[in-house]
Amino acid sequence: MRSCSKKIGIMGGTFNPIHYGHLMIAEDARCFCNLDEVIFIPSGNSYMKEADDILSGELRFHMVKLAISSNEYFICSDIEIKRTGNSYTYETLEELRKHYPEAELYFILGADNLFTIEKWKCSERIFKECSLIAASRGEVDFDSLKKQADSLKKNYQANVILLPERKMDISSTEIRECILNNQSVRYMMPEEVYDYIFERKLYSN
Ligand code: ATP
Ligand code: MG
Helix, strand or coil: CCCCCCEEEEEEECCCCCCHHHHHHHHHHHHHHCCCEEEEEECCECCCCCHHHCCCHHHHHHHHHHHHCCCCCEEECCCCCCCCCECCHHHHHHHHHHHCCCCEEEEEEEHHHHCCHHHCCCHHHHHHHCEEEEECCCCCCHHHHHHHHHHHHHHHCCCEEECCCCCCCCCHHHHHHHHHCCCCCCCCCCHHHHHHHHHCCCCCC
């Protein structure tokens, strides 16, 4: 029987700053899984990362808005940046669930995170609330990614969907380092985001 419930992708991240790697996996996930929309959710203060090299939630949120404005299927939520303290993915998903009780939720993530998600706070509640859509990234080969997906399915009954392999070798860390070292980051992100970063001299100390 065909389900008529809305299919919603959730693209969480620090987005410090947003770049084409994020946009590409969100669009690949949307097309591959026929998602009705993708919600970008910039993190609040992450407990996983050093807080001092992370720009304020407002600035990261603004850059996400600039980056997604031309895609009618993409929206952005400030649900995590409005929260004070750590933001946990399971809490965000459970909050979204209240707004979309009937929807099928899909959490979109890169390969690096598919290998750490078991350690995230209350990860079993993430697996219960949504399916995962994982994209290849970096050094991880597709076989290892598949093995990890199978292990999450076996150990937690997680529903994991792997996107067809495509790699875009961009990270926010590299972008921040390049800016600090006066190296070009043009074409790693939409022009609107690039202009915003340089007009405001973000990441250059
Ligand atoms: P940082 O280097 O600061 O960690 P990042 O580039 O990893 O930044 P995040 O905001 O940490 O960006 O990532 C958000 C999500 O997007 C994560 O699930 C991450 O795995 C995924 N992601 C980011 N860049 C890519 C990429 N180039 N290819 C595939 N997935 C990516
Ligand atoms: Mg990252």
